[in-house]
Each structure stands twice: as C-alpha cells, then as structure tokens.
Amino acid sequence: MKLSERQVLEQCDAVTLKQLRQWVHSGWIVPAQGESGLSFDDVDVARIRLVCELRRDMNVNDDAVPIILTLLDQLYGLRRELRTIATALSKQPDEVRQQLKQSLFSHIGQQH
Incomplete structure (x- = not known):
C-alpha cells in the first residue's frame, strides 16, 4: 500500500x-x-x-539514530542472506548437507 x-x-x-x-x-x-x-x-x-x-x-539523539538504522539494515540484510543460504542448503542432497555440517562443526571446534 x-x-x-x-x-x-x-x-x-x-x-x-x-x-x-x-x-x-x-x-x-x-x-x-x-x-x-x-x-x-x-x-x-x-x-x-x-x-x-x-x-x-x-x-x-539525532546523531545516534542513523547509526542504529544502519546497524538494523545490516542485521536484516544478513538475515535475508542466511535465509537464502539455508534454502539453498535444504535443496542439496543429504550427503552434501552432512559434509557441510561436519566441516562447520570441526571448524567451530578448532576455534575453542
């Protein structure tokens, strides 16, 4: 509208x-x-x-408003990108999803 x-x-x-x-x-x-x-x-x-x-x-105050709006815009943009990635991943064969999951968890484990 x-x-x-x-x-x-x-x-x-x-x-x-x-x-x-x-x-x-x-x-x-x-x-x-x-x-x-x-x-x-x-x-x-x-x-x-x-x-x-x-x-x-x-x-x-007016100086902080554009900073907050920019951060929110970035957040919403990232959420859109993650939804797109999640949708693309859900369409992949189970084997590919499992490999990505293992890779992600091993990468996360190396950071700690």
Missing part, C-alpha cells in the same frame, strides 16, 4: 511534517517518488514508527 505524506502523518501522529521531511532529507526514510510526490510503503511507515520510538521512548 502506498501512502502520501498526509496519510503517513494521519497514521503516525507522533511525527510532524517538518520532521518527516527532515528524516527523508537525511536518508533515514527513503520513500519512492510518485507522480504526485513522495510515496511511502509499509516498510517506510514501520521505519518512521521506529524512529519515533527511538527518539521519544528511548531518548536516542
């Missing part, structure tokens, strides 16, 4: 138009550019709510 700035402000009453535009300008929120202006999807709205919670509920 795509929302306009006005619709986002209706859904996220903790943010002002000025704040929203500043967050977009700063790159904290990256909406699509629609024919009639910025177009926010569900991910954008969730991120806006997260920024509101960080600033209001957790008292995170």
Whole structure:
C-alpha cells in the first residue's frame, strides 16, 4: 500500500511534517517518488514508527539514530542472506548437507 505524506502523518501522529521531511532529507526514510510526490510503503511507515520510538521512548539523539538504522539494515540484510543460504542448503542432497555440517562443526571446534 502506498501512502502520501498526509496519510503517513494521519497514521503516525507522533511525527510532524517538518520532521518527516527532515528524516527523508537525511536518508533515514527513503520513500519512492510518485507522480504526485513522495510515496511511502509499509516498510517506510514501520521505519518512521521506529524512529519515533527511538527518539521519544528511548531518548536516542539525532546523531545516534542513523547509526542504529544502519546497524538494523545490516542485521536484516544478513538475515535475508542466511535465509537464502539455508534454502539453498535444504535443496542439496543429504550427503552434501552432512559434509557441510561436519566441516562447520570441526571448524567451530578448532576455534575453542
């Protein structure tokens, strides 16, 4: 679902138009550019709510917000990659999976 700035402000009453535009300008929120202006999807709205919670509920200052957002983006990216790898591994023959499992456990055992 795509929302306009006005619709986002209706859904996220903790943010002002000025704040929203500043967050977009700063790159904290990256909406699509629609024919009639910025177009926010569900991910954008969730991120806006997260920024509101960080600033209001957790008292995170503006210097720390982009650091937290970057770390979360990295975390979600790694989770996507791990899901892709897990899916690819599940499609491998049992013999290949067992070899990978043995290799992994022997590697982990060498580190301790």
